[in-house]
Amino acid sequence: QVQLQESGPGLVKPSQTLSLTCTVSGGSISSGGYYWSWIRQHPGKGLEWIGYIYYSGSTYYNPSLKSRVTISVDTSKNQFSLKLSSVTAADTAVYYCARAIVVVPAAHNWFDPWGQGTLVTVSS
């Protein structure tokens, strides 16, 4: 079955860019049919969708983060990545990658499965 694993620095300085990668195993991103997502969870808080990407490169972002977010895909490595610019302490969170089943982007969709998540702390 499909498994996802996040990787990247656990500590980022304020004003810098957060960069994470999600490696997909057990299935190919380029086979299509799914979107590939980033979702975050602030410590002790709820879930916030960041955005997702299709293997073709089409992206959809949460309007509240859109100006700072870039999601890209590398089908040759079966990976997709997140870049979040100009981070502050408010971006400290566990970042999850997940596969999305999407009928209408940003509307009719759900997420399954999820990676284990990686904690990113923004601090000097």
Added chain:
Amino acid sequence: DIVMTQSPDSLAVSLGERATINCKSSQSVLYSSNNKNYLAWYQQKPGQPPKLLIYWASTRESGVPDRFSGSGSGTDFTLTISSLQAEDVAVYYCHYGYTFGQGTKLEIK
């Protein structure tokens, strides 16, 4: 923006008893093209990622015990655990579109 509101925020239920969690959307989650409600429920245990339990408001994901059931349509939905087990202690989230509910913490009474 769509707002998903769950109730209650926390819930304590005795083992073997029924647990009910509600979710209300600020707008309909019904997709008229296929007449399906795109409301999903997730379970998150401490230190773990969320796990999909139910999609289309009432369809259980493969492997999810049948004590979990979902119901509702339009803007009002319910997740029911018919007979609470110890392993069901978790936070439960409803979800539509790019918005999640705030979560309901389920504990044993």
